[in-house]
Amino acid sequence: MQKSFFATNNYHAIIKAIAELKNRDPSLPGLGLFYGRWGLGKTEAIEHFYGESNVYYVMCEALWRVRDLLKGICDEMKLLPDYRTVDRFDQICRELRRRGESLILDEADYLFKHRIMLDMIKDMHEKTKVPIILVGMEEICGKLQKYGQFWSRILPAGIVEFQPLSPPEMILITKEWTGLEVSPEASELLCRFTEGDFRYVVGYLLEFERACAVNKTREIGLPMVEALLKKSSKKREISDRYRRGDIKHLHAVGR
Helix, strand or coil: CCCCCCCCCHHHHHHHHHHHHHHHCCCCCEEEEEECCCCCCCHHHHHHHHHHHHCCECCCCCCCHHHHHHHHHHHCCCCCCCCCCCHHHHHHHHHHHHCCCCCEEECHHHHHHCCCHHHHHHHHHHHHHHEEEEEEEHHHHHHHHCCHHHCCCEEEEEEEEECCCHHHHHHHHHHHHHCCCECHHHHHHHHHHHHHCHHHHHHHHHHHHHHHHHCCCCCCCHHHHHHHHHHHHHHHHHHHHHHHHCCHHHHHCCC
């Protein structure tokens, strides 16, 4: 399998949202929010967009405080950080205003560990008027709604909720990555079983490649998917029983 970037519906949605933020009327707010559960390809989509555009991209870290976040932004903008935190903040604001490029903060859930970091991002947007986009898990939307001062500055057109991989996308990805054909019924079952999770999908496509090679076929049909998912479900059940202590030795199962 030759895995490459695939422009999903989610990817097209973030391109549209960023364009809306960048081209908005200056009187409108310019904060954005991309969110969704793990496994839906948020970071992969953002990193690909980053490689194709002039935006600034910073991945927040769990141990960061205000000073660390500002240094991360300075590093991304190739600025030598001023020593004092307030000077560092002003330094970034001056450069953002001058350059006019958007700033994307991934793993933004970590910003809630220190409320002042969200306040600082709000102030940064107020001073620069450039789009600043937070990327986080599905819970981040509800958390931000409780923070009215921040939520009111998010442009509705700049909000993207990442969706699971759809059956039509599954068909296209399978063809592009493996050269195999997958039937609509098989793709629908696989999407339902994996809940549209990219990481799971990649693993199953490898299994289907092996099965197709053994059976000398180029088509992934419903029976093949059902058989492999049944086998996978059995393995998962055995693993769960082992973790619970219901069985003592995995190699003894099936004897």
